[in-house]
Amino acid sequence: MSLLELKSLVVRYGEVEAVDGISLVVEAGEVVTLLGSNGAGKSTTLRAISGLAKPASGDILFDGQSITGLRPEEIVRRGIAQVPEGRRVFPGLSVRENIMLGASNRRDMKTAAIKREADEMFDLFPDIRRFANALGWTLSGGQQQMVAVARGLMAKPRILLLDEPSLGLAPVIVQAVFAIIAEIRRRGTTVLLVEQNARMGLSVADRGYVLETGKLVLSGTPEQLWSNEEIRAAYLGGRTAPA
Amino acid sequence: MDLVLQLLFTGIGIGSVYALVALGFVLIFRATNVVNFAQGEFSMVAAFLMVVFSVKIGLPYWVAFVIALICMAGLGAVFNLAVYYPLRHRTYLPVIISTIGASIFMANTTLAIHGPEPEVLSGWFDTPGFMLGPVYLDNQYVLIIVVTALLVALQYWFFEHTLLGKKLQATSQDKEMASLLGIPVALMIMITFVYSAVIGGIAGILVAPVLFVSIGMGATIALKAFAATIIGGFGDVTGAIIGGLALGVIETFGAAYISVPYKDGFAFLVLIAFLIFRPQGIFGERVAEKA
Numbered sequence A: 001m002s003l004l005e006l007k008s009l010v011v012r013y014g015e016v017e018a019v020d021g022i023s024l025v026v027e028a029g030e031v032v033t034l035l036g037s038n039g040a041g042k043s044t045t046l047r048a049i050s051g052l053a054k055p056a057s058g059d060i061l062f063d064g065q066s067i068t069g070l071r072p073e074e075i076v077r078r079g080i081a082q083v084p085e086g087r088r089v090f091p092g093l094s095v096r097e098n099i100m101l102g103a104s105n106r107r108d109m110k111t112a113a114i115k116r117e118a119d120e121m122f123d124l125f126p127d128i129r130r131f132a133n134a135l136g137w138t139l140s141g142g143q144q145q146m147v148a149v150a151r152g153l154m155a156k157p158r159i160l161l162l163d164e165p166s167l168g169l170a171p172v173i174v175q176a177v178f179a180i181i182a183e184i185r186r187r188g189t190t191v192l193l194v195e196q197n198a199r200m201g202l203s204v205a206d207r208g209y210v211l212e213t214g215k216l217v218l219s220g221t222p223e224q225l226w227s228n229e230e231i232r233a234a235y236l237g238g239r240t241a242p243a
Numbered sequence B: 001m002d003l004v005l006q007l008l009f010t011g012i013g014i015g016s017v018y019a020l021v022a023l024g025f026v027l028i029f030r031a032t033n034v035v036n037f038a039q040g041e042f043s044m045v046a047a048f049l050m051v052v053f054s055v056k057i058g059l060p061y062w063v064a065f066v067i068a069l070i071c072m073a074g075l076g077a078v079f080n081l082a083v084y085y086p087l088r089h090r091t092y093l094p095v096i097i098s099t100i101g102a103s104i105f106m107a108n109t110t111l112a113i114h115g116p117e118p119e120v121l122s123g124w125f126d127t128p129g130f131m132l133g134p135v136y137l138d139n140q141y142v143l144i145i146v147v148t149a150l151l152v153a154l155q156y157w158f159f160e161h162t163l164l165g166k167k168l169q170a171t172s173q174d175k176e177m178a179s180l181l182g183i184p185v186a187l188m189i190m191i192t193f194v195y196s197a198v199i200g201g202i203a204g205i206l207v208a209p210v211l212f213v214s215i216g217m218g219a220t221i222a223l224k225a226f227a228a229t230i231i232g233g234f235g236d237v238t239g240a241i242i243g244g245l246a247l248g249v250i251e252t253f254g255a256a257y258i259s260v261p262y263k264d265g266f267a268f269l270v271l272i273a274f275l276i277f278r279p280q281g282i283f284g285e286r287v288a289e290k291a
Helices: A042-050 A072-077 A095-105 A111-124 A126-131 A141-153 A171-186 A198-204 A222-227 A229-234 B002-032 B039-056 B061-087 B092-114 B139-161 B163-173 B175-180 B185-207 B217-232 B237-257 B263-277
Strands: A004-013 A016-026 A031-035 A057-062 A080-083 A159-163 A190-195 A207-212 A215-220 B129-132 B135-138
Touching: A004 A042, A016 A031, A016 A042, A016 A215, A031 A042, A031 A198, A042 A072, A042 A080, A042 A159, A042 A190, A072 A080, A072 A095, A072 B175, A080 A141, A095 A111, A095 A141, A095 B163, A111 A126, A111 A141, A126 A141, A141 A159, A141 A171, A171 A190, A171 A198, A190 A198, A198 A207, A198 A222, A207 A222, A215 A222, A222 A229, B002 B039, B002 B135, B002 B139, B002 B163, B002 B185, B002 B217, B002 B237, B039 B061, B039 B092, B039 B185, B039 B217, B061 B092, B061 B185, B092 B217, B129 B139, B135 B139, B139 B163, B139 B185, B139 B237, B163 B175, B163 B185, B175 B185, B185 B217, B217 B237, B217 B263, B237 B263
Parallel strands: A031 A190, A031 A207, A080 A159, A159 A190
Antiparallel strands: A004 A016, A004 A057, A207 A215, B129 B135
16 A cells, blocks of 8 residues: 555646646655646645645545545644745744744644754754744745755654755755755655756655646656656756766 | 823823734734724623623622623634634635624624613722822723733733744744644634634723723724724734834823814824824834745
C-alpha cells in the first residue's frame, strides 16, 4: 500500500480544469518531485491533497484511507504537512513562535515541550537561530523558507509537501534549501516536492512526474527524465550545455 | 492647572470606554478583515441586560454583571454563527452589510422588547467619589480606568504569552496557513467574536452609569470607538487604546474650553483631520507589515 495515492484527481477553478485526471503514488520513505511549467497544476495538486482545494472528482488516499474532502486541519492531523508556495511565514509572529505553531496538529502537547522541540529545530537550521526572536516579516526570503520548512517539520509529518521551495531565492540559498531537503530525506520523512527548477528537484528525488496543463505526461527516475531530450527542452528548463 | 488635571482624568475615563469598544473592533477586524458595525450594539445590549438583572430583577450588582457577561458571550457566539460564518468565504462587502443589518436588528429588538425610554443604571459604588489633592475622582470613572487597564494587561498577557493567543494571532494574519498547520480557524474566529462581545459588553456596563442607558448609546459609542481605531491606526491593538484615550481627552478638553454642545463634533473633527493628513493613523505603518 502506498503512503499517498492520487486516483484520477480532477480540480476545477470555475470552468478551468487546473488538475485534469492525475494519478500518482508516493511510497513511504521516497522523495518524489512534481515538475512542470507555470500553471501546469502542480500547486493545485498539493492544495487538493491538503484540503485547500476541493476535488471535482477522483480520490486521494493516505495510508489506504480516503482523505478527499476533509478539512485542512484534519488532514494535517493525520500526518500530511505542507510548506506552501511563498512560504507564508506569519509576519507578526517571531521565528520561534512561527516554528512552535507548526506543532498545532499534534494533540496533548505541552507548551514547554513544543518550545523545546522548536529550539531543537535550530540545530537543523542554524542560520535562523539568531533570528529566533525576530518577527517573521523582517527575514529574507531564504531565511523565511528555512522557517517555513522548520514549521512544517514541527508537525512531525509522515509526508511533507513542499511547494516551490526555491522560488525567488538566490542560487546559493537554493543550494542550502536543497541540502536541508536531502537531510529531511535522510531522516526518513517522505517528501512530495513541487518544483519549477527541475535540475534541483531531480537532484534530490527518487522519482519524478512531469505535469503539463493539468495532465501527467511523463514519469520515471531522475535519470530517465533527464535523458529525455524532448522533455528536457520542454519542461525541464531547456537544453543543458555539455559539461 | 487643577482644571486641566480634572479634565485629563475625565477624558481618560471616557476614553477608556472608547478604547475597550475599539479593541473589539480591532480584534474582529484582524480575525475576519471586516469591520463589525454592530460592535457598539454589544455595549447597548449589555447595558440593558444589566438594567434588567440589576434594577428590574434586583440581583446583586456583581451577580447581574456576571450573568450579563455570560449572556454577551452567548450573543457573540450567535452573532458569529448568524452574521459572519455563513458569509465567511465572501468578500468583505456582504459581511459589512450583514453586520450593519445585525446592528439595526439588535437596536430594534431591544426597542421592541423594552420600549424607547432611557434607563438609569447606578454604578457599583454607593458613594459618588472622593478628592485626591485638587482633583475630584468620580468612583465610576476610577472603576472604568482600572478595569480597562486590567483588561488591556490581561489581553496583552494572553496574546503574547499563551499558545492560544499565538494561534489567534496566526489566524488573524493568514487563515489559510493557520488551517494548514492544524489550527482550528473556525474556533479561533468564534473565540474572537465571543471575546469582542464580552469586552464590548463590559464597556457598555461600565459607561452606563455615566450616560443614560438608551437604544442610541451603541451607535454613539461605536462611532467614537471607530474614530479611535482610525486615529490609532486600523488593526493595531496599541493604536486602538491610544486612539481611544486620546479621543476621550480631546473631546473633554474641547467641551470645557471651546464649546459643550460641540463635544461630539471635536471627536469627528480630529477623525477628519486624521483621514486627510494621516489616514494610516498614529501606528499605521505597522499595519502594512504583511510581507
